[in-house]
Structures are given as C-alpha cells and as structure tokens.
Amino acid sequence: MKRLLFLLFMLMGFFAKAQTENPNYDKVLADSLGADEYGMRPYIFVILKTGTHVIDDKEQVATIFKGHLDNINRLVGLGKLIVAGPFKKNEKSYRGLFILTVKTIDEAKILLETDPAIKAKLLAPELYEWYGSAALPLYLNASKKIEKKSF
Numbered sequence: 670m671k672r673l674l675f676l677l678f679m680l681m682g683f684f685a686k687a688q689t690e691n692p693n694y695d696k697v698l699a700d701s702l703g704a705d706e707y708g709m710r711p712y713i714f715v716i717l718k719t720g721t722h723v724i725d726d727k728e729q730v731a732t733i734f735k736g737h738l739d740n741i742n743r744l745v746g747l748g749k750l751i752v753a754g755p756f757k758k759n760e761k762s763y764r765g766l767f768i769l770t771v772k773t774i775d776e777a778k779i780l781l782e783t784d785p786a787i788k789a790k791l792l793a794p795e796l797y798e799w800y801g802s803a804a805l806p807l808y809l810n811a812s813k814k815i816e817k818k819s820f
Contacts, residue, residue: 713774754766
C-alpha cells in the first residue's frame with residue numbers, strides 16, 4: 670500500500686510539472702520583455718479623472734489637450750507608455766487610462782508631471798501598481814499597422 674501511494678504521489682508530481690511547463694517558452698523574448706517565470710511583470714496603471722481646475726477658454730483647453738496627446742506619443746516613443754485611451758462618459762468622472770512600463774509610483778509621477786493636462790489640473794491621475802503580461806508592449810507594433818489616422 671505504501672508503494673502504491675508513493676507511486677501515486679510521484680505520478681501526480683510528474684503530471685503537475687508537465688502541465689505547468691510551456692513548450693513554446695522563448696527565454697530570449699521573455700528576458701527582453703522583463704518577464705518573470707509566469708510571463709508577467711509590474712506596471713503602473715493610471716486612471717485619469719476630471720481635474721479640479723476649469724478653464725473657460727476653449728482654445729486654451731484645445732492647446733493643452735493637443736500637448737497631452739503629443740506627450741502621450743512622446744512617452745510611447747520612449748517606451749514608457751504602452752496603453753492609453755479615453756473612457757466614455759461615466760458617473761465616476763473617469764476620463765482615460767495609461768499603463769506605464771515603470772516599476773514604481775514615484776517613477777510614474779515624474780513622467781506624469783510632463784503632461785500639460787495634468788499640470789493644468791484638467792486631469793487628475795490615480796496611480797496603482799499593476800501586475801500584467803510582459804507581452805503587453807508587443808501589441809504596439811500591430812496597433813501602428815491598423816490605425817488609419819493618428820492623433
């Protein structure tokens with residue numbers, strides 16, 4: 670009976686290990702993306718809410734938000750921002766989101782200080798540490814191929 674239990678535990682260990690190892694694992698790619706053993710990595714997730722400042726001059730607001738979009742493109746070019754986009758109108762005053770490739774909230778705050786809409790307090794950021802797929806940055810190349818117009 671002990672031998673049977675031992676064999677059963679050995680088989681369970683073998684099958685458990687066999688189920689968790691990925692035969693398609695690419696160490697070079699994983700390392701280049703900063704992936705851990707689960708293919709994940711830390712990010713900073715930013716929710717942009719309506720800020721506390723109101724500007725009545727529509728041209729000034731348009732200029733600030735053009736700078737906001739230019740800054741988004743600059744951060745993407747630096748490899749610091751991999752997801753950005755607006756929310757539809759909602760009851761929480763959420764305006765948009767960013768996913769930043771930095772590891773700490775302090776690093777993210779430094780990047781966000783470069784955004785004209787945040788500086789003008791038209792947008793207010795909420796920052797959270799987030800753990801997601803290290804492959805997330807790979808979607809940017811596909812995105813460039815499917816957007817007909819850019820900001």
